[in-house]
Amino acid sequence: MKHKTIILLFIVAVAAVLLTVFSERPISAQQKATEKQTESCITAQCHAKVGKEKFVHGPIAAGECTICHGESPKHRDDPKNNKFKPIKNISEKCYSCHEKFKTKKFTHVPVQDGDCLACHNAHGSEFKFQLKAKGGEMCFTCHDDAIVSGKFVHGPAAVGGCVACHEPHTADYAKNLKAEGPELCYTCHTEKAEIIHKSQFVHKPVSEKCTSCHNPHSASKQFMLEAESPALCLTCHKDKKDQLASVTVKHGAIDRDKSCLNCHDAHNSNIAKNLLMEPMDMCLNCHNREYKRENGKPVSDMKKWLAENTDYHGPIKQKDCSGCHNPHGSTNFRILRYYYPPTFYEPFSVENYNLCFSCHEKTLVLNPETTKLTNFRNGNMNLHFLHVNKAVKGRTCRACHETHASNYPKHIREAVPFGGWELPLNFQKTDSGGSCTPGCHKIKKYDREKKEANL
Numbered sequence: 001m002k003h004k005t006i007i008l009l010f011i012v013a014v015a016a017v018l019l020t021v022f023s024e025r026p027i028s029a030q031q032k033a034t035e036k037q038t039e040s041c042i043t044a045q046c047h048a049k050v051g052k053e054k055f056v057h058g059p060i061a062a063g064e065c066t067i068c069h070g071e072s073p074k075h076r077d078d079p080k081n082n083k084f085k086p087i088k089n090i091s092e093k094c095y096s097c098h099e100k101f102k103t104k105k106f107t108h109v110p111v112q113d114g115d116c117l118a119c120h121n122a123h124g125s126e127f128k129f130q131l132k133a134k135g136g137e138m139c140f141t142c143h144d145d146a147i148v149s150g151k152f153v154h155g156p157a158a159v160g161g162c163v164a165c166h167e168p169h170t171a172d173y174a175k176n177l178k179a180e181g182p183e184l185c186y187t188c189h190t191e192k193a194e195i196i197h198k199s200q201f202v203h204k205p206v207s208e209k210c211t212s213c214h215n216p217h218s219a220s221k222q223f224m225l226e227a228e229s230p231a232l233c234l235t236c237h238k239d240k241k242d243q244l245a246s247v248t249v250k251h252g253a254i255d256r257d258k259s260c261l262n263c264h265d266a267h268n269s270n271i272a273k274n275l276l277m278e279p280m281d282m283c284l285n286c287h288n289r290e291y292k293r294e295n296g297k298p299v300s301d302m303k304k305w306l307a308e309n310t311d312y313h314g315p316i317k318q319k320d321c322s323g324c325h326n327p328h329g330s331t332n333f334r335i336l337r338y339y340y341p342p343t344f345y346e347p348f349s350v351e352n353y354n355l356c357f358s359c360h361e362k363t364l365v366l367n368p369e370t371t372k373l374t375n376f377r378n379g380n381m382n383l384h385f386l387h388v389n390k391a392v393k394g395r396t397c398r399a400c401h402e403t404h405a406s407n408y409p410k411h412i413r414e415a416v417p418f419g420g421w422e423l424p425l426n427f428q429k430t431d432s433g434g435s436c437t438p439g440c441h442k443i444k445k446y447d448r449e450k451k452e453a454n455l
């Protein structure tokens, strides 16, 4: 390096000396012209700065000036009084060496206008491709930089990597993008692409357009989101928005932490409805502890209950908590999908048991006599009818059955809540009937094969 500089300085010094010596010598006009022709336009006096930039345009590096500017011997002779003619059609000039950009779906307006010099320096610059400024800064000479002023800025946009996504000249896709929809994002987010492609269920907007949720440049919320769950979700899921606004019994899961994302994955899943886990596992992932309701009353630990009680109700065996509960909230107590009375006694009406009768036959409690509608009968006498179907003090199903599970057959309860008491039921099942010795009356038996009742 040092040697080169020394040699270069030497040559320049010698040239300068020779120049002063020979310039004294009288020469003919013709001689002068031919001499000047071969001389570079870049001299200590003239255009000294041209070609000194970090990135120099090919023809300038080769000392070719006239190829763009044309010949102007007068200018050389008398630069002060003979201006260069400006280049008439700059883009045509560029295209005389560079292949013209193909007409595609999108052409950037300054390119359309032939304004190559809006972005490029014709001679050279401090930036690659002789660009006039670095990355985004150049784009922001025309575009509003508000797009990157959000609190959370996307990696490539933050470092001015606009051309990672946008073609500066012409493109096959709208907004001069290099690719369309998720494909654009997948060019970098290869891990995400792999996970999504492997998944059984992909959220529709994810397979269509990542930017329906993420801003590609910046946004006020983490991950360049315009809003967080639940607001984000509810911008599209209007029916859920209406539902959440109308429910009187809200589910704590939606009010806390990540809201919808407590249960759903925003992108993909191997479980239907984009759930994070198998539905029951998900419920029990939270309901593995006691919660306090707003009124201070506890919500019991369901996981513990199911571990301690082994006779499961059908839908629990099927792991279907949502068969009865609406995870998004409800107008019924305990976020139940259908009405079910919260009380021990309730005047009878079929509607009161809409929940149970969404799966079971309501004839269970409608016919006073039966030989097949229920096994809870004494001879032909329907004991479900007897206990439940009463104008006053009809017993609700919870008087005898646990809803989720118990350690008794037919998930009969161990004990009945009665005021502050827990009255034991002592249910005993037999081949043709059963008995109970509840706190409310002495032992009662029923037998399907006997006509005589002991009630």
Ligand code: HEC
Pocket (backbone or CB within 6 Å): 041, 042, 047, 050, 051, 057, 059, 060, 063, 064, 065, 066, 067, 068, 069, 086, 087, 090, 093, 122, 123
């Ligand atoms: C690739 C084409 C091209 C080449 C080669 C080229 N120029 Fe230019 N030059 C331009 C363009 C385009 C402009 C802007 C002209 C305009 O706006 O009309 C320009 C402008 C200029 C200007 C005006 C002042 C300025 O810098 O904007 C000078 C002086 C100049 N060139 C000198 C040179 C010299 C000396 C060379 C050779 C070392 C050279 N040019 C080679 C295209 C070129």
Ligand code: HEC
Pocket (backbone or CB within 6 Å): 057, 058, 059, 067, 068, 090, 091, 093, 094, 095, 096, 097, 098, 116, 117, 120, 122, 129, 130
């Ligand atoms: C006389 C022919 C010629 C003209 C006219 C010309 N260029 Fe070039 N340009 C070249 C050459 C040669 C290179 C160097 C190519 C290389 O390094 O691969 C180059 C390189 C470039 C590069 C950098 C490309 C790269 O891959 O590094 C850009 C940008 C560019 N020119 C823009 C322009 C613009 C804008 C104009 C019009 C103002 C223009 N050129 C006019 C010959 C020309």
Ligand code: HEC
Pocket (backbone or CB within 6 Å): 091, 094, 095, 098, 108, 110, 111, 114, 115, 116, 117, 118, 119, 120, 129, 131, 163, 168, 169
């Ligand atoms: C809006 C700004 C802008 C305008 C206008 C523009 N360019 Fe470019 N050009 C760029 C940027 C940015 C790059 C670098 C692309 C990259 O990094 O991949 C580039 C790269 C180039 C290159 C080299 C790489 C390639 O794509 O071949 C050439 C040649 C080029 N431009 C020529 C032109 C010509 C000719 C014009 C006018 C018709 C023009 N540009 C107008 C921004 C612009």
Ligand code: HEC
Pocket (backbone or CB within 6 Å): 108, 109, 110, 118, 119, 135, 136, 138, 139, 140, 141, 142, 143, 162, 163, 166, 168, 174, 175, 176
């Ligand atoms: C010389 C000014 C200028 C520069 C520099 C410039 N643009 Fe543009 N760009 C425009 C104009 C004018 C439009 C037409 C639409 C508009 O007015 O927003 C446009 C349109 C666009 C569009 C499409 C907008 C739409 O709504 O369809 C995108 C994307 C874009 N530019 C990106 C860029 C990027 C990226 C850069 C930097 C590499 C850049 N621009 C540099 C002037 C410029």
Ligand code: HEC
Pocket (backbone or CB within 6 Å): 136, 139, 140, 143, 147, 148, 154, 156, 157, 158, 160, 161, 162, 163, 164, 165, 166, 175, 177, 184, 211, 216, 217
């Ligand atoms: C990760 C890819 C990506 C990067 C990086 C990126 N953009 Fe964009 N840009 C997009 C997408 C996608 C759109 C279209 C958004 C839409 O349609 O909703 C867009 C749209 C635009 C628009 C049109 C106006 C708008 O907001 O819709 C402009 C202008 C623009 N980008 C400029 C830039 C500039 C300047 C940079 C660099 C600071 C940049 N972009 C970086 C992907 C990107």
Ligand code: HEC
Pocket (backbone or CB within 6 Å): 154, 155, 156, 161, 164, 165, 184, 185, 186, 187, 188, 189, 210, 211, 214, 216, 223, 224
């Ligand atoms: C040019 C490469 C590139 C492209 C294209 C790209 N990204 Fe990124 N993205 C990055 C980089 C780099 C980061 C920052 C590194 C990180 O946090 O993982 C990032 C970060 C993100 C983040 C935040 C991740 C986190 O953990 O904080 C999201 C969300 C994101 N990108 C979404 C998108 C979307 C949506 C698209 C398509 C519109 C897209 N990206 C296209 C490179 C890219």
Ligand code: HEC
Pocket (backbone or CB within 6 Å): 182, 185, 186, 189, 192, 196, 203, 205, 206, 207, 209, 210, 211, 212, 213, 214, 223, 225, 229, 232, 261, 266, 267
């Ligand atoms: C329905 C809205 C939505 C769509 C569409 C969407 N995302 Fe997301 N994305 C989110 C949310 C919400 C988060 C925050 C994740 C969380 O907290 O679980 C996120 C987070 C991310 C993250 C960072 C955290 C992570 O999971 O790695 C990346 C990267 C990402 N998204 C990329 C993408 C890509 C790529 C696409 C398109 C293929 C896309 N997103 C489409 C809503 C969306």
Ligand code: HEC
Pocket (backbone or CB within 6 Å): 201, 203, 204, 205, 212, 213, 229, 232, 233, 234, 235, 236, 237, 260, 261, 264, 265, 266, 272, 273, 274
């Ligand atoms: C850009 C609009 C949009 C946003 C934002 C959005 N979704 Fe969706 N979502 C849809 C569309 C469209 C469907 C498909 C509906 C259909 O097929 O009927 C869907 C379907 C769903 C489904 C049902 C999937 C299935 O398999 O049936 C769930 C669950 C879901 N979204 C949850 C969410 C959650 C949680 C969020 C917030 C993180 C969210 N969505 C944000 C548009 C959106």
Ligand code: HEC
Pocket (backbone or CB within 6 Å): 230, 233, 234, 237, 240, 244, 253, 254, 259, 260, 261, 262, 263, 264, 273, 275, 279, 322, 326, 327, 328
């Ligand atoms: C406690 C867990 C949980 C939370 C929190 C939750 N969901 Fe769901 N979501 C489910 C389950 C389970 C299903 C499937 C069962 C069903 O049909 O209800 C579902 C189904 C859906 C569906 C499919 C259509 C439907 O109703 O069956 C959409 C859309 C949906 N949820 C959106 C949301 C949105 C938006 C939020 C946030 C406001 C949210 N979910 C919060 C558990 C949850």
Ligand code: HEC
Pocket (backbone or CB within 6 Å): 249, 250, 251, 252, 253, 262, 263, 279, 282, 283, 284, 285, 286, 287, 291, 292, 293, 294, 299, 321, 322, 325, 327, 333, 334, 335
């Ligand atoms: C993210 C944790 C979380 C998940 C997942 C979750 N829950 Fe909850 N759930 C709660 C909290 C917290 C409460 C108590 C606070 C409240 O409801 O006000 C609650 C209350 C309940 C209640 C009592 C409601 C009332 O008004 O008394 C029922 C029933 C319930 N959840 C069922 C379910 C079912 C079924 C699932 C699965 C589909 C589920 N939960 C998933 C957190 C969760």
Ligand code: HEC
Pocket (backbone or CB within 6 Å): 280, 283, 284, 287, 298, 299, 300, 301, 302, 313, 315, 316, 319, 320, 321, 322, 323, 324, 325, 334, 336, 340, 342, 398, 403, 404
């Ligand atoms: C057959 C319908 C049904 C199914 C299936 C069901 N539940 Fe329930 N659940 C109820 C009823 C009815 C109540 C109210 C019980 C009562 O007060 O007698 C209730 C109450 C609850 C409560 C509130 C407990 C309390 O202490 O107040 C939680 C929590 C709960 N269920 C969670 C679950 C979970 C988790 C699942 C799935 C493992 C599930 N439920 C399945 C009907 C059902």
Ligand code: HEC
Pocket (backbone or CB within 6 Å): 313, 314, 315, 323, 324, 340, 355, 356, 357, 358, 359, 360, 397, 398, 401, 403, 409, 410, 411
């Ligand atoms: C989502 C559907 C569904 C709902 C709602 C439902 N059940 Fe069931 N129930 C079943 C299924 C399935 C079985 C199992 C039937 C079988 O094994 O033949 C069952 C069985 C029973 C049994 C008999 C248990 C056994 O071991 O044979 C009783 C008792 C019972 N349910 C009571 C109720 C009560 C009380 C309600 C209302 C609080 C109710 N069910 C609501 C689906 C439901």
Ligand code: HEC
Pocket (backbone or CB within 6 Å): 353, 356, 360, 364, 365, 373, 374, 375, 376, 377, 384, 387, 388, 395, 396, 397, 398, 399, 400, 401, 410, 412, 429, 432, 433, 434
């Ligand atoms: C007074 C106690 C009691 C009440 C109240 C009660 N059941 Fe039962 N139920 C039983 C007994 C005991 C059995 C077991 C019969 C047998 O198999 O011997 C039973 C069995 C069942 C069965 C299994 C099929 C059958 O009929 O044998 C279903 C389903 C059922 N009950 C649903 C309900 C529903 C729904 C309600 C509320 C509308 C309800 N029960 C109220 C005591 C009761």
